[in-house]
Amino acid sequence: MTATGARAVPWGALPHGQATAPARSPGFHLAVLAVFLSPMNYLRTDIIYFTASDVAVVMALAVMLWQGALPRRPFGGATGLWLAGFLMLGTGLMLGSIAHAAGVDLGKVMAQYAFSLLLVPLVVAGRSLAETVVLARALVLSIVVVMLFGMWMIHVVPDPPLSFVSHNNRMRSLVERENECAAMGAVGLVFLLGLWQAGLARLWELLVALPILAYGIMLTGSNTGLMCAALGVGMTMVFAPSGRLMVFVLAAAAAILALGTAFPALVPDVFRTRVLEGITAGDPNLSGTFTDRLLLIQEAFRLADDRLLIGMGAEQFRNISVFDAPVHNTYLLLLNEGGLLSLCGLVVLMLAGLPAPLSHLTDRRHRGVAATTLTILLIFALMLNTFPHFYARFWNVPLILALSLSCALPQHHRTRPTRSAAHA
Template sequence: MISSETLKRPRSSLESAEFFCVVLGVLFSSFASLRHPGASFTVSDFFITFGLLFRFIRAIPLYPMQAASSMWWLGIAMLMTGLLIGSIAYGDPVDAVVVLIQYFFSFVALPLAILGRPHKEAVLLAKMGVMSVVISCLVGLGAYSIGYNGGHRRQLALVAGNNRLTGLTDNANAFAAIIVLWFPVLWYLGLVRAYKMITFACFFALTFTGLIFTSSNSNLAGALISGAIYLFLLGKFRIFFIWSAVFAVTAWVGVTFADKILPQKFVERVLSPLQQGNIEGVGTFSDRAELMIEAWRFLPDYYVLGMGAEQYRELSSHDLPVHNLYLLLANEGGLMSLMGLLFLYLAAITYATLAGPDTPHRTAARTTVITATLTFAALMVSFTHIYHRAYLVPWIVSIGLLYSPMRPDWLHKAQARGGT
């Protein structure tokens, strides 16, 4: 049995270094601009890697999601195996290795680095993640306000050539998705009073403004759906009606005074087509629809044995991957890969459902994880492979909020054996 003195012992230097690295990894997670120009390896990945190495020296957290961990590991194994088999049969094994390494880092290394922490540490990581996207919004909006335009720059554009906000992410749609994925975590921090109300209001207003300036119709819809799910699952209908009224008033003001208060790109790309009932004119809807139709035509030939990782663009008449993760995985990795992704979603929801009574703010944490999972799942109808860590960190950080306030079981066992 572990004594209370053991649980309250001072943090060792190795633990401090490990947690510091993970904190920096989460803080830099939305700064995709800060990366090696020739590889998809960011500053955030650098810190996460060292944090994970330091953690492995102490103990390996094989069950970071407790009873749901096996389902998570099974899911990522199925996803990667489907892609590997397809690549061996039809595709290029070299391309497969690159993709599989990325998926391994995102769905195996990240959870091992972030999950299984005391609640206080989990909340700090959540705050660092929200601060990450807040900083990115501030930098991007600051550049936009002085008329800066990054043109065709591939890194640190801040504002794309078409006047859409990219922040420190270098892609407007990706930046919008990252903002939306952090919303449930931000709402959790406000709900449990981890932020003062004025801080929460300022952060939410700033990030929502950043979302508007990205002019991303699909992610704006995702934000509205995410908010509705969160309020519904929370079960506090008075809050639901209050926020519904706030949204209705905000929408009315936005539509009525659009030319004065909304960015011109948002009006042209999102608002005007919706007002005119021209769905095909909303963003790149028609182009993506053509890719999805093509993917459905490929599917009968590849749903059992996929075409292999990164092979869709080689076979497509458009020379592009389909912007729908489910169709892309079903074609490149077969139904095995697609089912693996669904197992990942199920693992997160199962973990939330099984959260014990000692979980701090259990209702809020459950609501946050389920909302984050469903939001992630909904946004993936507009994205290709999602192994970039900026998309995964908010989801995994939200899952970390479910852990009990005490040190995790795997660390207890390590200490009992004489570990640090």
């Protein structure tokens, strides 16, 4: 039995991720709902940051607690490292907040981090491979729905709300952020490629989702999103090389290039002006807010010199900055607000995601899943350079789910039937 009470299933019983159904418990169904709703950041309260996904998480926690099904070690052997990273991050912010009398802001920020990094893993992680694959497929489906909703807003709705489409016609969709929406598209692509490579998703699913995700990324006009997508595909090929994956990627790239050349109208204007022109000219100033973000980063480096041991406290950077805004770089923000201790805590959190996939990367049966985890971790590390605090569920749920995929493999491998039992 697994930590959540679901019966582990043999690897061979999971062709295309469909054969043996996961446990049909209310807690699992609520976990699927929580994962599906996680990219839909728009569905939240106005008073505090509490999303529709969070409601499903709380309900799942209540059911699982009642059933005694909460996992003791959601990330297996790396759970202790994960908890240590959280404690270091929180302690650094606490010390800085106490020193600068920012207790109220500390409470708000740490409540969000505790929910994302401690409670969400209890619902999403620590499950059997069969259940984790269902959760991953639910996430990909949700990202596809988010992209389709954004396309409908841009191409059908005459005057879409600014929550979904920006002033310069960049797609935000239900994520409500352009770069993060594009990153979600890259994450969905990586998950689907990894599952297909591992035999846990069908080719037709990849063929249907790929154009939607690719066009959605273009509609965001995000250089960061394009970089994440390219990194995701490239790293998947590096970590889990195979002939069929290379053929598929080359064929897909050739098809996209041919369509874009033959039908220029298919390439959104916002992608052409914000991404292609900047790449062609080699000028980052054509890519939107690069200069403004660089000024915040330079300011953050200057302010950090005096705050290496004791930071300025949670949410205090915007109060000190001459630009009245937090630096959109999580590493620098945590260094300023929580000192080196918080920054090291973030690094430890990311290191907790390495042992499980690295231990399976050399095994051909598990390589696709391990590559998915490592690639999502790399995308997450890259995206931390583009936004402030990272407790939003639309990003942490995919990260936790990616780690969970690889953490499910050892448990799955131990229960694999022997050759004699297979022929019995």
